[in-house]
Amino acid sequence: MPVKKILVVCGTAGITSTIAEQEIQAAARAAGIQVQTMRCTPGAVATRAHDVDFIVTTTALGSHYGVPIINGMAFITGIGKEQVIEEILNRLRDND
Amino acid sequence: MQGFMNVINFIMDAGPAVFMPLIILILGLVFGQKPGKAIRAGVTVGIAFIGLNLVIGLLSDTVMNVVNRMVEIYGFKLTAIDVGWPIAAAIAWGSGVVVPFILIAVLLVNIAMLALGWTKTLDVDIWNYWQPLFLGGVVYMMTGSIWYAVLGACIAMAIIFKVADMCQPYVEEFFGLKGISIPHIESTGWALIGIPLNRLIDRIPVIGKIDWSPKHLEQRLGIIGDPMVLGLVVGAAIALIARADALTVLNTAIATSATMFLLPRMIGVLMEGLMPLSEAAGEFMKRRFGGRDVYIGLDAAAIVGAPSIIATALLLIPTIMVLAIILPGNITLPLAELGGLVFFLPWAVVPSKGNIFRGWLIGTLFMIPILYIASDYAPAMTQLGRQIGFEFPEGASMATCLSIGSQWITWVIYKIQMLIYSLFA
Numbered sequence: 001m002p003v004k005k006i007l008v009v010c011g012t013a014g015i016t017s018t019i020a021e022q023e024i025q026a027a028a029r030a031a032g033i034q035v036q037t038m039r040c041t042p043g044a045v046a047t048r049a050h051d052v053d054f055i056v057t058t059t060a061l062g063s064h065y066g067v068p069i070i071n072g073m074a075f076i077t078g079i080g081k082e083q084v085i086e087e088i089l090n091r092l093r094d095n096d
Numbered sequence: 097m098q099g100f101m102n103v104i105n106f107i108m109d110a111g112p113a114v115f116m117p118l119i120i121l122i123l124g125l126v127f128g129q130k131p132g133k134a135i136r137a138g139v140t141v142g143i144a145f146i147g148l149n150l151v152i153g154l155l156s157d158t159v160m161n162v163v164n165r166m167v168e169i170y171g172f173k174l175t176a177i178d179v180g181w182p183i184a185a186a187i188a189w190g191s192g193v194v195v196p197f198i199l200i201a202v203l204l205v206n207i208a209m210l211a212l213g214w215t216k217t218l219d220v221d222i223w224n225y226w227q228p229l230f231l232g233g234v235v236y237m238m239t240g241s242i243w244y245a246v247l248g249a250c251i252a253m254a255i256i257f258k259v260a261d262m263c264q265p266y267v268e269e270f271f272g273l274k275g276i277s278i279p280h281i282e283s284t285g286w287a288l289i290g291i292p293l294n295r296l297i298d299r300i301p302v303i304g305k306i307d308w309s310p311k312h313l314e315q316r317l318g319i320i321g322d323p324m325v326l327g328l329v330v331g332a333a334i335a336l337i338a339r340a341d342a343l344t345v346l347n348t349a350i351a352t353s354a355t356m357f358l359l360p361r362m363i364g365v366l367m368e369g370l371m372p373l374s375e376a377a378g379e380f381m382k383r384r385f386g387g388r389d390v391y392i393g394l395d396a397a398a399i400v401g402a403p404s405i406i407a408t409a410l411l412l413i414p415t416i417m418v419l420a421i422i423l424p425g426n427i428t429l430p431l432a433e434l435g436g437l438v439f440f441l442p443w444a445v446v447p448s449k450g451n452i453f454r455g456w457l458i459g460t461l462f463m464i465p466i467l468y469i470a471s472d473y474a475p476a477m478t479q480l481g482r483q484i485g486f487e488f489p490e491g492a493s494m495a496t497c498l499s500i501g502s503q504w505i506t507w508v509i510y511k512i513q514m515l516i517y518s519l520f521a
Contacts, residue, residue: 010401011397015223015397042401043323043410043435061402
């Protein structure tokens with residue numbers, strides 16, 4: 001099974017995306033799934049989106065990048081985090 | 097007591113890579129973390145400062161030296177180099193003994209204001225405490241008074257909590273973020289100016305009617321939106337202007353690109369170390385106030401990815417370069433934050449509901465004070481940076497950044513505090 005790639009996007013590629021990235025990695029590890037994560041700024045999404053399976057964003061992003069986008073704001077507010085983790089894990093398990 | 101202060105001073109003199117791990121460890125234990133986790137968090141913060149210092153070394157050896165050359169050749173006046181918010185934030189978090197006092201005082205201010213019903217914003221964005229920490233760090237350096245530094249920092253945050261409340265309906269409507277507010281000084285402070293400016297422009301004939309809301313403009317502008325590509329272009333350009341040889345041009349280009357790529361990575365490490373503290377403080381706040389009708393206060397990073405904001409920021413890159421050159425008295429050379437203009441622009445774009453022309457026009461008006469304030473802050477930021485051990489090169493060039501320039505609220509408080517101090521000192 002090929003390792004899936006997630007692009008984690010936030011305004012700085014350093015603050016909130018780091019929080020989301022750590023949470024995603026921890027959840028995937030706990031579920032026994034390997035995943036590759038990268039971070040970038042919103043301005044760099046257009047050139048990097050085609051390399052990844054899906055995007056998790058902690059910023060308000062447009063929806064026209066050609067790959068699925070999951071709203072990761074829950075990682076920052078803590079509200080509804082379990083559902084978002086579930087959605088990400090489902091996408092990672094999904095093999096089509 | 098003297099012995100105790102000697103120990104404190106000895107540790108502080110060792111630099112932020114040494115004292116910040118201790119501060120984070122102690123704060124972690126205060127917030128009830130397990131010792132193992134608190135130690136790991138502390139050491140991670142120390143590593144981040146080592147990493148940041150390495151990148152600053154790279155920036156100093158290349159870009160700052162090229163600018164020193166430009167000063168020698170042309171009498172180039174843009175000597176305050178925009179080294180980027182990561183360095184300003186690192187200086188703020190590393191500004192010494194005031195850090196824990198300000199952190200706790202600002203938390204208490206937020207708690208008190210929530211309890212009294214003076215604000216609805218529950219600020220869980222501990223990271224952006226770097227902005228009051230920077231103000232406090234500068235005031236402490238200038239006056240030597242911890243309580244005076246804490247006072248200014250608390251006033252700044254009290255103001256931004258109120259402004260965040262006021263702007264929350266816009267955040268909810270434009271970005272669809274229910275129950276979120278943005279108590280982020282460098283960003284939300286501009287709402288106080290952007291919203292009235294937008295109303296004023298509505299009344300101007302012709303200009304008030306122009307509406308560009310093109311779809312996907314930010315995609316058409318392509319790879320220039322990527323900070324690493326932007327760094328390559330800008331680095332090569334300044335080295336060429338400095339009449340450097342081909343080898344230096346190539347090296348400056350790749351080094352500038354590397355700086356713009358690596359600084360957020362290093363901040364990622366710093367964030368990893370601050371995360372347990374940030375989580376603990378956030379949990380603590382939510383436990384006390386979570387049941388009430390409050391707004392969760394987040395970093396403006398949560399909103400800056402909107403396509404109209406990205407497009408406006410890209411249009412402003414050439415604009416701010418022109419402004420930097422033509423504005424009399426400006427000494428700021430925009431550089432590392434050219435890729436991060438989005439943070440200053442939500443309140444140029446949101447009041448007109450995403451009109452990019454209006455965003456560009458209001459954004460241009462924002463950039464003028466941003467450049468002047470960044471110029472004014474440059475000596476203080478350079479001195480504070482050197483004091484905590486960052487090695488900026490000797491010569492004419494100084495360090496500043498556009499983020500500092502965009503914190504006009506803390507800058508006004510800083511000026512008032514220094515005026516009062518000069519009257520009584």
